[in-house]
Amino acid sequence: MNFDFDYCAPQTETELLDLLATTKDAVLLAGGTDLIVNMRSGLKKPTTVVNFKKIAQCHQLEFDAKKGLVIGAGVTVNNLLENKVVKEKFPVLAEACHLLASHQLRNRATVIGNIVNASPSGDLPPVFLCLDASIKLVSKKGERVVSLKDFFLGVKKTVITKDEWAKEVIVPAASADAKGDYKKLTRIKGHDLSLLGVAVVKGKGFLAVSVNAAAPTPVLVGRYAADVSMETVLSDILAKISPIDDIRCSKKYRLFMAQKYAKDIMKELAL
Amino acid sequence: MKKISIKVNGEMYVREVADSRILLHFLREDLGLTAAKEGCGAGECGACTIFLNGRVVNSCLVLAAEADGSEIVTLENESKDGSLSDLQKFFQKHQAVQCGYCTAGMIMSVKELLLRNAKPSVEQIKDQIEGNFCRCTGYSQIIDAVLDASGQLDK
Numbered sequence: 540m541n542f543d544f545d546y547c548a549p550q551t552e553t554e555l556l557d558l559l560a561t562t563k564d565a566v567l568l569a570g571g572t573d574l575i576v577n578m579r580s581g582l583k584k585p586t587t588v589v590n591f592k593k594i595a596q597c598h599q600l601e602f603d604a605k606k607g608l609v610i611g612a613g614v615t616v617n618n619l620l621e622n623k624v625v626k627e628k629f630p631v632l633a634e635a636c637h638l639l640a641s642h643q644l645r646n647r648a649t650v651i652g653n654i655v656n657a658s659p660s661g662d663l664p665p666v667f668l669c670l671d672a673s674i675k676l677v678s679k680k681g682e683r684v685v686s687l688k689d690f691f692l693g694v695k696k697t698v699i700t701k702d703e704w705a706k707e708v709i710v711p712a713a714s715a716d717a718k719g720d721y722k723k724l725t726r727i728k729g730h731d732l733s734l735l736g737v738a739v740v741k742g743k744g745f746l747a748v749s750v751n752a753a754a755p756t757p758v759l760v761g762r763y764a765a766d767v768s769m770e771t772v773l774s775d776i777l778a779k780i781s782p783i784d785d786i787r788c789s790k791k792y793r794l795f796m797a798q799k800y801a802k803d804i805m806k807e808l809a810l
Numbered sequence: 811m812k813k814i815s816i817k818v819n820g821e822m823y824v825r826e827v828a829d830s831r832i833l834l835h836f837l838r839e840d841l842g843l844t845a846a847k848e849g850c851g852a853g854e855c856g857a858c859t860i861f862l863n864g865r866v867v868n869s870c871l872v873l874a875a876e877a878d879g880s881e882i883v884t885l886e887n888e889s890k891d892g893s894l895s896d897l898q899k900f901f902q903k904h905q906a907v908q909c910g911y912c913t914a915g916m917i918m919s920v921k922e923l924l925l926r927n928a929k930p931s932v933e934q935i936k937d938q939i940e941g942n943f944c945r946c947t948g949y950s951q952i953i954d955a956v957l958d959a960s961g962q963l964d965k
Contacts, residue, residue, distance in 0.1 A: 546812060546829035546875040568876070575871045576852045579832075588829070590876055617865075641941025643919065644853055646865040647872070728940060 540579055548590040555591050559702045560679045562587050569652040572644050608710040616645040628715040631740050635666040635721040655705045657697045664757035665738035666721050669747035670714040678703040691756035717742030722800040734788040737800035741765060741808050748772055750797050753780035769805055773798050814878035819887040827874040834858045836874035845885035845914040856942035859915030860884045866922045885914040897959050904955040908946030916942045920956050929960050
């Protein structure tokens with residue numbers, strides 16, 4: 540790398556939170572699959588890089604009928620994908636994980652990183668939005684739990700403050716056993732970002748729809764009663780997304796595919 | 811600078827590294843293990859694939875400092891006393907190597923798959939190597955080598 544920084548690897552949460560409270564320009568290192576790319580290209584030049592993965596509890600991945608699914612900040616995408624309970628209770632999540640990048644990257648990339656990165660085209664946010672997930676943020680001042688639908692502020696912008704650590708993702712138990720799909724438009728499997736992605740999830744008494752790569756943030760189109768009509772969903776998609784023309788895809792194609800994927804998944808779910 | 815101790819191909823190394831040192835560069839330049847290659851430097855091509863604590867990763871996206879205390883395996887571990895491993899021989903037999911740039915990473919990825927799945931399907935092989943670019947073979951020779959290595963190819 541053509542610049543240097545201080546690398547720290549705190550062993551405890553207290554140490555980590557102290558570091559975040561006192562260091563001016565610290566960035567958190569999770570899987571590094573985005574951060575290190577950005578540092579190597581010179582896009583990011585932090586003075587301090589903080590690896591939190593030595594904190595044992597960050598690797599927690601547990602399901603509890605009360606608390607729901609708790610995914611610690613150190614859990615990788617493949618950890619989630621290979622987890623038996625996730626496959627059984629949250630099959631849509633496993634499916635979305637599988638569509639994310641390549642095998643080696645999934646061995647490093649963390650679930651939380653894919654969310655807090657706040658890329659409009661992140662693969663996991665649509666499914667987590669449909670599952671009504673929240674993020675637990677902790678700092679020296681205390682902790683707060685933010686619903687994912689209030690979490691994203693813009694491209695690469697979230698509600699996280701400088702001194703906060705996104706400690707875990709929580710998926711409520713009420714969303715368990717939901718069925719659905721995440722469809723991702725790409726040119727190449729394994730190396731491509733989503734040009735447009737749609738998740739539709741049907742659970743106990745609800746049907747939720749979310750779209751990525753079609754607005755500055757991932758969009759939760761709506762959480763409806765389970766028998767919502769296709770017309771309502773399709774017109775809400777058009778009303779709530781605001782795709783642009785860019786180097787990857789045209790606005791027109793994105794609008795078309797968002798509706799097509801939603802229609803396809805809803806038809807699959809009706810079977 | 812950080813002092814790191816890491817086990818590479820069964821051997822312990824203790825070295826000083828700059829905090830920003832990339833693991834791939836450390837392996838190639840400090841330890842002289844040049845099998846893992848730098849292709850894209852951004853986690854896309856997989857030429858730098860190595861085992862880190864039992865899982866394959868892109869070593870271009872890992873800090874050497876972060877690998878402190880970990881166990882690494884590279885392609886250098888495959889051949890023993892100058893003779894190729896079985897997996898390498900199957901790559902040779904099926905001409906799954908042309909320019910060779912992807913091969914070190916490719917074999918690491920395939921090895922991880924075979925360690926957890928003795929008889930992978932073609933789909934599973936494709937899935938495993940989706941992060942390893944090969945611009946020579948068109949992949950079919952590589953897939954054949956893996957099928958043969960797992961005893962699934964009729965002669």
